[in-house]
Amino acid sequence: GIQVEQSPPDLILQEGANSTLRCNFSDSVNNLQWFHQNPWGQLINLFYIPSGTKQNGRLSATTVATERYSLLYISSSQTTDSGVYFCAADRASGAGSYQLTFGKGTKLSVIP
């Protein structure tokens, strides 16, 4: 199956700083999503981005499918951004199973 690797595994930021999280995947994908798991355990979908760039407020994401990576940018970080960020991908097999394989996540701590 597809391999999904995220870096860095841990990140500590001062409030107001910017950050970039990276997701590498081992195969062509037709589905790439970013999720945020807050400290209470809830998983929130941030972006569905198999290719191209999207922005939502202070967050933006870019996927370069030909080079098999995706980046999540967080600008002007806030303490509420703390939690774990997951990247998940589905291989472009044409089989239509729509199964996501998750990376192990980047744990972000934003300190005041």
Add this chain to the structure above:
Amino acid sequence: DAGITQSPRHKVTETGTPVTLRCHQTENHRYMYWYRQDPGHGLRLIHYSYGVKDTDKGEVSDGYSVSRSKTEDFLLTLESATSSQTSVYFCAITGNEGAEQYFGPGTRLTVT
């Protein structure tokens, strides 16, 4: 927020007992998934469903079975719970092919 509920939210059970977790959605979405989340492993797919009575295995399906008799309900059963099945279980849904995946609040299961 996607209309996904899970029950129970917390459960403690003894080794060898059967356990059923329920996922209920109000979105009429076709695809439903069960994941488990464990430290160091991220989220791993157990089983998924692509329609009523249509299910398939995921990465870690041993010891689990599922059923989907109605669009809105997806049940996960541990026939004989073991301590290795202590975990947080998440249900997820996705509607159209390749679209965003949304998660329920999770069920924390402890097998003693």
